Amino acid sequence: RMVALLGAMTLVLVAVAPWVLPVAAGGKNLKSYQKVEVDIIDDNFILQWNRSDESLRSVTFSFDYQKSGTDNWIQLPGCQNITSTKCNFSSVKLNVYEEIKLRIRAEKENTSSWYEVDPFTPYNKAQIGPPEVHLEAEDKAIMINISPPGTKNSVMWALDGSGFRYSLVIWKNSSSGEEEIENIYSIHKIYKLLPETTYCLKVKAALPMAWKVGIYGPVYCIKTTAFLKRNPVNHSYKWKQMPNCENVKTTQCVFPQNIFPKGIYFLRVQASDGNNTSFWSEEIKFDTEIQAFLLPPVLKVRSTSDSLHIYIGAPEQSGSKPVNQDYPLTYEIIFWENTSNAERKIFKEKTDFIVPNLKPLTVYCVKARAHTMDEKWNKSSAFGDVVFVKTKPGNASNIWLIAGIGTISITILAVIYVVKVLLRCINYVFFPSLKPSSNIDEYFSEQPLKNLLLSTSEEQIEKCFIIENISTIATVEETNQTDEDHKKYSSQNCQDSGNYSNEDESESKTSEELQQDFV
Amino acid sequence: MSTKPDMIQKCLWLEFLVGLFIAGTLSLDCNLLNVHLRRVTWQNLRLLSMSNSFPIECLRENVAFELPQEFLQYTQPMKRDMRKAFHEMSLQAFNIFSQHTFKSTWKEKHLKQIQIGLDQQAEYLNQCLEERGNENEIMKEMKVDEMKPSEARVPHPSNLELRRYFNRIDNFLKEKKYSDCAWEIVRVEIRKCLYYIYKFAALLRSK
Numbered sequence: 201r202m203v204a205l206l207g208a209m210t211l212v213l214v215a216v217a218p219w220v221l222p223v224a225a226g227g228k229n230l231k232s233y234q235k236v237e238v239d240i241i242d243d244n245f246i247l248q249w250n251r252s253d254e255s256l257r258s259v260t261f262s263f264d265y266q267k268s269g270t271d272n273w274i275q276l277p278g279c280q281n282i283t284s285t286k287c288n289f290s291s292v293k294l295n296v297y298e299e300i301k302l303r304i305r306a307e308k309e310n311t312s313s314w315y316e317v318d319p320f321t322p323y324n325k326a327q328i329g330p331p332e333v334h335l336e337a338e339d340k341a342i343m344i345n346i347s348p349p350g351t352k353n354s355v356m357w358a359l360d361g362s363g364f365r366y367s368l369v370i371w372k373n374s375s376s377g378e379e380e381i382e383n384i385y386s387i388h389k390i391y392k393l394l395p396e397t398t399y400c401l402k403v404k405a406a407l408p409m410a411w412k413v414g415i416y417g418p419v420y421c422i423k424t425t426a427f428l429k430r431n432p433v434n435h436s437y438k439w440k441q442m443p444n445c446e447n448v449k450t451t452q453c454v455f456p457q458n459i460f461p462k463g464i465y466f467l468r469v470q471a472s473d474g475n476n477t478s479f480w481s482e483e484i485k486f487d488t489e490i491q492a493f494l495l496p497p498v499l500k501v502r503s504t505s506d507s508l509h510i511y512i513g514a515p516e517q518s519g520s521k522p523v524n525q526d527y528p529l530t531y532e533i534i535f536w537e538n539t540s541n542a543e544r545k546i547f548k549e550k551t552d553f554i555v556p557n558l559k560p561l562t563v564y565c566v567k568a569r570a571h572t573m574d575e576k577w578n579k580s581s582a583f584g585d586v587v588f589v590k591t592k593p594g595n596a597s598n599i600w601l602i603a604g605i606g607t608i609s610i611t612i613l614a615v616i617y618v619v620k621v622l623l624r625c626i627n628y629v630f631f632p633s634l635k636p637s638s639n640i641d642e643y644f645s646e647q648p649l650k651n652l653l654l655s656t657s658e659e660q661i662e663k664c665f666i667i668e669n670i671s672t673i674a675t676v677e678e679t680n681q682t683d684e685d686h687k688k689y690s691s692q693n694c695q696d697s698g699n700y701s702n703e704d705e706s707e708s709k710t711s712e713e714l715q716q717d718f719v
Numbered sequence: 720m721s722t723k724p725d726m727i728q729k730c731l732w733l734e735f736l737v738g739l740f741i742a743g744t745l746s747l748d749c750n751l752l753n754v755h756l757r758r759v760t761w762q763n764l765r766l767l768s769m770s771n772s773f774p775i776e777c778l779r780e781n782v783a784f785e786l787p788q789e790f791l792q793y794t795q796p797m798k799r800d801m802r803k804a805f806h807e808m809s810l811q812a813f814n815i816f817s818q819h820t821f822k823s824t825w826k827e828k829h830l831k832q833i834q835i836g837l838d839q840q841a842e843y844l845n846q847c848l849e850e851r852g853n854e855n856e857i858m859k860e861m862k863v864d865e866m867k868p869s870e871a872r873v874p875h876p877s878n879l880e881l882r883r884y885f886n887r888i889d890n891f892l893k894e895k896k897y898s899d900c901a902w903e904i905v906r907v908e909i910r911k912c913l914y915y916i917y918k919f920a921a922l923l924r925s926k
Binding site: 293295297298321323324358359360361362363365367382383406408409411413461462463464487489490528572573 | 762807858885
């Protein structure tokens, strides 16, 4: 009996041997794992157990992982001795961008086997699970609010929050045709539906940048409401009222430019007649940068006799400094003669050019505007201010101008010459030179006579003194000289002024004549 | 006989010119978008640099996030990869500034502006990703891919360097429980990223 029992046990052991592997706490002695497949969906490891469902009953699994390069196996919390093949690791601070190794222990009754997964990077292996969908119906539209897959504290998609794109398939419950809407964001509205109809849809998520597509979620169905019913619940979803555009009676609304910071916005409109309010219209996308007004350019014009030299400058803008210079623009310039209405139009891309072949001495009017060279956003500015400029006189006049300049310069030279001559005359008359000419030197070699002639100031003086009466001594001076020394002159030099007046005169005249000869 | 190769040459030359012309007209759209991209990136950089005073006490907590440097070398064939990387960078930066636990060291308006700006930046970077880089194009291709059996599908592992970098930043914020100092440090780091994007956008001018 003992032998039989032993034999049976060995038989059982032999039978069970393929599944039995030495189990050690540290795991160092574990060898010859069997490979197994594991899927990752969102934050879950899902074991691909390729046995029949029969063997899945009463099997417990435990998940361990090991960071590549380290030796120790770490137990995944919440995934020890569980009965499901799914292990959620969102509570673990797992770095999903680093490579890890995974091993799973399958325990059934008293036997356990270890399975190991080839090393992998969780993020690369992960698939996107189904997203959560919330629907709201209007009369002709359905509003869809999609939550990204995984929980809010998802480890796998922690950095992908804004990268998700969704696609959905929608169909009428009653008919068979289905429509696919792709590449939508988490809040989307489907328009142009029929009122009071049941629509069903299913949604899947995708991460284009990571080249991942998820699986479809469950089907959701909703019925659109009756025609033009007032929307009872106000889901603002962070929509804000546009200033100046509340309860306007026209179909146009002007809102100030600086209300919002620059960016990409969505606009929508709602109508009301006092009692009933319609649903919101379709939303249009509005990019303040691209669709903003183009300011008109600034013109500077210089004229010659037969052409205009035009400079186009950028309009004054506040802020935005570095990029305006290379904005690809085409300029449309219109100009006409002030007296006529015939306009001429030219298109230029350069900001500095010449308009030739114009008439001289004519007033021209010039205005310009800018166009963007974009196919999608065909945008033009308004016309800038009109510039009036007169062309200069023509070429014939130029010759006269040259001649005029010539004559002026010649006259100036002539005037200078004449002035020079005049100055010389004046100098000669009023400021004669004191040096005698060389002729005098020849004729008058006698020094005293020379001196006599030269000392003109002294020549003018002739003093006469009469000393007759003892009783009365009268001094007659014919000159202004008051110098006391002259009193001692002898009377030989002069005559009595009364008797010899003629002689006096002739004498003085002679001396004067003498003087005059040598001026 | 000798005129034939001349004719061929002429034809080739003409084709080349036509090709250039077509390429020129097609890239008009992107030229305009690049202008906007430069402007928006510059604005974002300025927004992040506004509150310039970095508190000294936060210097202690400073940590190196190690921005991956490979894609920062600008060479012509790499331009598309760079653009893709910067697109992802913009999205990640937007992600960081959308976290609700952001305390009001900045004003609310400021934060809104930077979020809008980063969104615009990502949009402009995405729109001109030629060939298979554009999000729309990728979605279409993935759809085609789905039809194929799983063996024929080509795996596309993501460029994880950038993700690891932003993961470090994210973990840092969580560890420090979104403190003021942590936000200041992260702001400086994102500013560095934006600076690279701006340089790239500026280089796009010289085509």
